[in-house]
Amino acid sequence: MTSTQTLDDFYKEISVPGGIEIDTFQSRLSLVFADKRSESDIEYYRLGKKPWKKLRDEVVPVSRFLKLNEILEGRIQFPLDNKIPDCWFKKINEIELGIEVTIERGREKFHLATELNETGSGRGFIGIQDDASQNAFNERLSSPRTAFSTDQALEATKNGILRCLSRKNDEKYRGVFCLLIEAHLNTLSSERWGRIRPDLRNAAKYLPFEEVHIIGDVDDRLFGFQIK
Structure with a gap:
């Protein structure tokens, strides 16, 4: 599987209604970066070019935020639709909370x-x-x-x-x-x-x-x- 195929599968998984468990999200994200990437994919990620832009500018900052604050449980969803907000986060038995990300x-x-x-x-x-x-x-x-x-x-x-x-x-x-x-x-x-x-x-x-x-x-x- 190519790195862009892995990325596309990841996007599909994190954008489904209801999202995915946070621990699953973090492990799937790690797999995206563990996959062998071409030199052009690496350069496109650095520049924030498609198809890597959403990963660099929305997904990765949220992942770091969750890790820094030791948020390990709940669900996360990235609609990836250029609408407000960029991300939905829901703790167990609590309401969904929107997260807007900027650089x-x-x-x-x-x-x-x-x-x-x-x-x-x-x-x-x-x-x-x-x-x-x-x-x-x-x-x-x-x-x-x-x-x-x-x-x-x-x-x-x-x-x-x-x-x-x-x-x-x-x-x-x-x-x-x-x-x-x-x-x-x-x-x-x-x-x-x-x-x-x-x-x-x-x-x-x-x-x-x-x-x-x-x-x-x-x-x-x-x-x-x-x-x-």
Whole structure:
């Protein structure tokens, strides 16, 4: 079986009405990544291209969130229909809760992945927001790699998350329980992020979601925090 066939089977399993058990979901997801993938599949996943986009941008952040919070029981469903919300989660004998997922500094993630695919090595940070011009990305990526400071990483990530909060502050999300924001948290150690949490909590307090969580973007160092 090819990796794309495995992925297609996985999508079918997690999108059925009622979803699947969380432990089954996590084990099936592990099989998708354990399957031998072509170089193009790996590159497409990094870039968030179809058919890997939903996996990278919706499924994997939710999987990390469940692992980080040690949520082992219940059911999970991903409609994969581009409607609100991205995911439904139901604990045993409780009501379904919607989860909306978004990516902080998604354009930076795309450009860093492009550099990695094209050169075989990539940098971990450039600190440019999604609303910047394409020239800003081009100029930064054509410049030599330089070290970044803690303050630069904190400021860029804070502003990226604030932009996500602003874009999701819409009444169409009323009734969706949780907003999950995948952010570039692997750039600093976990204790550093405490400096930006007060500003993020203040910005999140009036959003239509009951809860707002930030989750990191790597699997080998799970980290995240709640801001509402």
